[in-house]
Amino acid sequence: MNLNANENANQESGKTMTTSVQPSSLSSVASANPQRTESQRAQGTGLETRGIHAWFGKNHVLSDINLDFTAGSVTALIGPSGCGKSTFIRTINRMHEFIPGAAMAGEVLLDGKDVYAPGVDVTKIRLQIGMVFQKPNPFPSMTIGENVLSGLKLAQLKVDNKDDLLEECLIRAGLWTEVKDRLDTHGGALSGGQQQRLCIARALAVRPQVLLMDEPCSALDPGSTLRIEDTIRELSDTMTIVIVTHNMQQAARVSDYTAFFLSEGGPGHMIEVARTSEIFSQPKDQRTENYVTGRFG
Amino acid sequence: MTHSTAVPTKPWAKKPIDYLRNLSFFLVAILSAYVVVAITPMKGKLGYAFTFFVAYAFITSLFALVSLGIPAAKDAFIKSFVALGAVMTVIPIVSILGTVLKNGLPGIHLGLFTHDMSMATPTDPIENGGLLHAITGTLTLVLLALIMSVPLGILTALYLTEIRGKFSGPIRFLVQAMSGVPSIVAGLFILSAVLYPIAKNYSGLMGALALTILMIPTVARTSEEVLLLIPNDLREAGTALGGTQWRTVAMIVLPAARSGLITAMILGVARIAGETAPILLLTGGGDKVNPNAFSGPLGSLPYYIWKSFNAGSPEAITRAWAGLLVLVLIILILFTLARTLSSRNVARR
Amino acid sequence: MSTPTVSIPAPREITTEPRRSDKVFRRIVTAGGLSSLVILGLIAFFLAYSGYEVLKSEGLKFITSADWSISTDDAGNVIDSHFGLAAMLVGTMLCSLVAVVIAVPVSVFSALFLNFYAPNWMKKILISIIDMMAAFPSILFGIWGFLVLMPSVEYWAKLINRYLGWIPVFEVNPYFFTRSPFVAGVVLAIMIIPIITSVSREVFAQAPLDRIQAAFALGATRWAMIKAVVIPYGRSGVIGGAMLGLGRAMGETVAVYTVLNVVFQINWHILLGAGGNVASLIILKFGDASPYEIKALMAAGLVLFLLTLIVNAAANFIVKRTGKSGK
Numbered sequence: 001m002n003l004n005a006n007e008n009a010n011q012e013s014g015k016t017m018t019t020s021v022q023p024s025s026l027s028s029v030a031s032a033n034p035q036r037t038e039s040q041r042a043q044g045t046g047l048e049t050r051g052i053h054a055w056f057g058k059n060h061v062l063s064d065i066n067l068d069f070t071a072g073s074v075t076a077l078i079g080p081s082g083c084g085k086s087t088f089i090r091t092i093n094r095m096h097e098f099i100p101g102a103a104m105a106g107e108v109l110l111d112g113k114d115v116y117a118p119g120v121d122v123t124k125i126r127l128q129i130g131m132v133f134q135k136p137n138p139f140p141s142m143t144i145g146e147n148v149l150s151g152l153k154l155a156q157l158k159v160d161n162k163d164d165l166l167e168e169c170l171i172r173a174g175l176w177t178e179v180k181d182r183l184d185t186h187g188g189a190l191s192g193g194q195q196q197r198l199c200i201a202r203a204l205a206v207r208p209q210v211l212l213m214d215e216p217c218s219a220l221d222p223g224s225t226l227r228i229e230d231t232i233r234e235l236s237d238t239m240t241i242v243i244v245t246h247n248m249q250q251a252a253r254v255s256d257y258t259a260f261f262l263s264e265g266g267p268g269h270m271i272e273v274a275r276t277s278e279i280f281s282q283p284k285d286q287r288t289e290n291y292v293t294g295r296f297g
Numbered sequence: 298m299t300h301s302t303a304v305p306t307k308p309w310a311k312k313p314i315d316y317l318r319n320l321s322f323f324l325v326a327i328l329s330a331y332v333v334v335a336i337t338p339m340k341g342k343l344g345y346a347f348t349f350f351v352a353y354a355f356i357t358s359l360f361a362l363v364s365l366g367i368p369a370a371k372d373a374f375i376k377s378f379v380a381l382g383a384v385m386t387v388i389p390i391v392s393i394l395g396t397v398l399k400n401g402l403p404g405i406h407l408g409l410f411t412h413d414m415s416m417a418t419p420t421d422p423i424e425n426g427g428l429l430h431a432i433t434g435t436l437t438l439v440l441l442a443l444i445m446s447v448p449l450g451i452l453t454a455l456y457l458t459e460i461r462g463k464f465s466g467p468i469r470f471l472v473q474a475m476s477g478v479p480s481i482v483a484g485l486f487i488l489s490a491v492l493y494p495i496a497k498n499y500s501g502l503m504g505a506l507a508l509t510i511l512m513i514p515t516v517a518r519t520s521e522e523v524l525l526l527i528p529n530d531l532r533e534a535g536t537a538l539g540g541t542q543w544r545t546v547a548m549i550v551l552p553a554a555r556s557g558l559i560t561a562m563i564l565g566v567a568r569i570a571g572e573t574a575p576i577l578l579l580t581g582g583g584d585k586v587n588p589n590a591f592s593g594p595l596g597s598l599p600y601y602i603w604k605s606f607n608a609g610s611p612e613a614i615t616r617a618w619a620g621l622l623v624l625v626l627i628i629l630i631l632f633t634l635a636r637t638l639s640s641r642n643v644a645r646r
Numbered sequence: 647m648s649t650p651t652v653s654i655p656a657p658r659e660i661t662t663e664p665r666r667s668d669k670v671f672r673r674i675v676t677a678g679g680l681s682s683l684v685i686l687g688l689i690a691f692f693l694a695y696s697g698y699e700v701l702k703s704e705g706l707k708f709i710t711s712a713d714w715s716i717s718t719d720d721a722g723n724v725i726d727s728h729f730g731l732a733a734m735l736v737g738t739m740l741c742s743l744v745a746v747v748i749a750v751p752v753s754v755f756s757a758l759f760l761n762f763y764a765p766n767w768m769k770k771i772l773i774s775i776i777d778m779m780a781a782f783p784s785i786l787f788g789i790w791g792f793l794v795l796m797p798s799v800e801y802w803a804k805l806i807n808r809y810l811g812w813i814p815v816f817e818v819n820p821y822f823f824t825r826s827p828f829v830a831g832v833v834l835a836i837m838i839i840p841i842i843t844s845v846s847r848e849v850f851a852q853a854p855l856d857r858i859q860a861a862f863a864l865g866a867t868r869w870a871m872i873k874a875v876v877i878p879y880g881r882s883g884v885i886g887g888a889m890l891g892l893g894r895a896m897g898e899t900v901a902v903y904t905v906l907n908v909v910f911q912i913n914w915h916i917l918l919g920a921g922g923n924v925a926s927l928i929i930l931k932f933g934d935a936s937p938y939e940i941k942a943l944m945a946a947g948l949v950l951f952l953l954t955l956i957v958n959a960a961a962n963f964i965v966k967r968t969g970k971s972g973k
Contacts, residue, residue: 051655053654053655053657063654093537095533097660098533100461103657104658104660105656116660116662117662118661119662120662121662122662122664126537126538126539127539130537131533131534137528137530139549139553140531140553141552142552150548151538151539153544153548154535154538154539154541154544154545154548155538155539155544156544203538341801343798343801343805368866368867368870371867371869371870372868372869372870375869375872376763378755379755379756379763380759380763382751382752382753382756382758382759383760383763383772385756386753386756386776386839386843387772389839390779392794392795393786393787393790396790396793396794397786397790400793449681452678453679453681455675455678456676457679459675460672460675460676460679462676464676464679464683467683468682468683470959470962473962474682474955474959475682475686477890477894477957478686478954479896479897479898479899479925479951480784480897480899481897481899481925481928481929482897482950482951482954483689485928486689486692486693486947489692489693489695489944490688490692510685510689513682514682517682541671542664542671543670543671544667546671564781567781568781571782571784572783572784573783573784573785573899573900574784574900574925574929577929577932578932602785602789603785603900606904617789621785621786621789624786625786628781628782628783629778632781
């Protein structure tokens with residue numbers, strides 16, 4: 001079953017072969033290889049994390065995550081609950097720091113620049129790194145159209161033709177045909193899956209380079225989940241996507257690369273990262289194999 | 298395929314015989330109340346109520362004891378007390394609303410809303426004069442207090458829910474303490490801090506300042522509850538879209554809480570509309586419509602009621618009841634408004 | 647593949663400054679949030695400042711003596727003055743204690759009724775009625791109490807006196823029942839029942855459902871369940887609610903003034919028609935007070951303010967403890 005899913009994912013994600021970074025470079029020892037880091041910076045491939053640790057108060061929840069996200073790829077983060085996947089992606093767009101008592105260490109490099117560096121405009125970072133949340137959360141006081149364009153208002157961005165942008169974002173999120181006649185109604189009347197696609201459209205409107213998705217389908221039914229997965233695959237042509245998921249079939253279906261996180265009692269850390277097909281067919285680590293074959297977790 | 302049609306039943310529901318039994322207990326209790334009052338020195342409404350309650354508690358407990366045993370008897374006995382508590386809570390409300398309606402209606406006439414008391418005294422026939430100055434005065438006071446207390450109340454709530462700074466605990470306590478400040482103390486404070494040293498004269502503004510102090514805690518606490526109901530997801534989504542905290546709060550959190558915040562304001566107004574003590578100290582209470590809230594004595598409903606009540610003649614007392622009726626109606630309307638708004642708020646979510 | 651041992655770095659300090667608009671926003675909101683502190687501080691300061699002269703000349707006698715008199719010469723100069731709040735303080739205590747003693751059982755029972763006995767439709771109606779009653783103006787309670795309730799309460803007082811008159815607090819001598827602390831207490835009780843009921847109802851509603859169901863599953867009757875689960879859980883919440891009601895009762899002005907006979911003599915007999923009340927004193931004396939007496943009234947206001955502040959602090963402390971101990 002898993003294997004079949006892998007084959008599909010492989011066929012669909014053939015484009016990853018053309019990217020400049022070899023899959024093997026996506027490993028937990030990346031930071032030990034400064035030359036490669038330099039070369040990547042020059043290429044401006046997007047997003048890299050260097051030695052990310054995270055704490056909640058005294059509680060060390062995430063240890064030493066080094067991951068490079070290839071531009072235009074989908075990376076799935078899998079692992080049991082409480083292994084720090086969500087915390088990790090929240091450190092990427094600096095949502096982590098909103099939790100009282102939160103702390104972090106390490107660097108998140110976006111186009112080679114540390115997003116945690118002093119003087120960085122946090123709100124600009126969050127415009128470049130968009131986020132879709134676990135539960136669909138359209139703004140209740142706004143109509144569907146206002147929801148999609150809310151990011152422009154929030155960040156005070158100017159756009160020449162709002163209607164075009166609105167249509168484009170809704171088309172990319174796969175929602176246009178369903179809502180084009182009722183853009184002035186409130187988003188609350190949509191189904192859960194439609195609401196989540198509305199949230200994706202909303203994130204797209206500010207044109208992020210990276211889209212973080214924190215278990216975007218966990219609150220949705222299987223049909224809606226498939227629609228969102230279609231959307232994710234289409235979006236990956238133009239942006240880097242990081243998706244946290246508990247659903248291994250989903251990881252197999254949508255992602256090019258998969259990283260396996262595990263906590264083993266202490267802080268969560270990354271066991272291994274590789275091409276999705278490798279993770280599911282021939283993982284290097286026994287623990288990964290146990291997890292993907294359903295022997296634990 | 299054959300299938301028997303299942304009929305939904307509720308085996309636990311009360312059966313007619315249960316209702317009949319309860320009714321008979323009730324009747325027996327009433328009967329025994331009559332008998333006891335007739336043959337003992339106890340008399341009056343209190344006698345009936347007391348013996349009825351004792352008889353009812355006794356009969357139901359006895360039945361439970363015989364049919365189900367001691368724990369059930371205790372349960373039935375306590376149940377009588379619990380019901381008594383509820384009845385004793387409700388009786389005053391019914392009595393208050395009933396008397397206000399009964400005594401206030403005779404004093405209501407159209408002239409109340411078109412005339413003031415500048416040409417009449419409380420002891421005149423009821424047809425003379427009216428409430429116009431009091432109603433406009435109360436509206437003025439409420440409006441001024443609203444303007445001053447709503448920003449402070451909502452900012453306090455925002456501090457507690459959005460900033461969550463290190464003073465959150467103390468401020469939550471202080472708001473609570475402020476809601477316990479006696480209204481007369483608020484009045485004395487404005488008297489000593491503003492009226493004597495600065496303003497020197499009675500005016501509507503002085504009254505409104507004291508009412509503001511009384512209104513802030515209600516607005517702040519209700520707004521805090523409403524803002525806490527706004528899911529954190531929405532704040533995160535706003536921030537993740539590149540919104541600063543200020544823009545997220547202004548464009549997402551506050552609009553999402555809008556009807557709840559209006560409820561908070563309405564409850565605050567209901568809290569202060571009938572407040573009397575500080576009004577007596579600070580507004581001077583004129584008998585003429587005073588369009589200027591910043592100078593000169595300002596009449597208001599509580600002041601009017603107070604003055605008429607203390608005048609003591611039957612006409613004056615009728616005026617006081619009529620004024621109370623108008624005041625209670627205003628508060629009832631505000632309260633119903635707040636209720637419908639907040640229930641609609643919940644329904645949409 | 648084994649996990650490489652990692653040396654754990656120190657947490658990074660995030661030095662990014664928030665945007666200016668956010669800084670301004672946070673400053674404004676914080677300033678607004680501090681308004682309650684500022685206002686309470688100003689109240690204490692101005693009342694103390696205005697009452698200072700009297701407090702200084704009366705000293706401790708301001709709260710221990712029961713004498714309240716001022717005499718002036720024809721020019722309005724104060725010749726002699728005695729300001730003591732003792733009778734008013736005792737009266738305030740008596741009225742509010744009577745109110746709390748009556749209101750607490752009634753409120754607890756009606757809160758239990760609302761939570762565990764009433765059918766749903768009745769519950770909704772009752773809750774809105776009771777909440778609305780909490781918003782009724784005190785002048786309404788005062789006038790209703792004076793014109794409607796007082797005759798009945800005097801009758802009850804006579805009954806209590808006839809059967810329980812041997813208990814010192816129920817003694818009445820001379821035989822005079824009108825406008826007694828008991829009457830004021832009953833009116834106050836009716837005013838604070840909605841407050842205590844809604845606090846108790848909220849506390850009872852927080853009693854954990856799983857434990858309630860566990861008690862029922864063990865064969866408990868409804869009362870046995872309430873005694874085993876709800877009361878232990880909500881006890882300190884109810885006490886806190888009672889303290890809140892006490893604070894409200896102590897500061898109530900107009901309603902008490904209407905139904906209470908204010909007498910400058912310490913009286914512990916609750917049924918006797920002679921009482922005292924700090925807030926009523928202020929209303930009573932304010933109308934024709936000389937500037938010097940107004941200062942004394944300000945000092946009385948300060949005492950009342952501090953008294954309610956203490957009671958509220960205690961209430962707050964107790965209610966807060968509920969949440970922690972109950973879980």
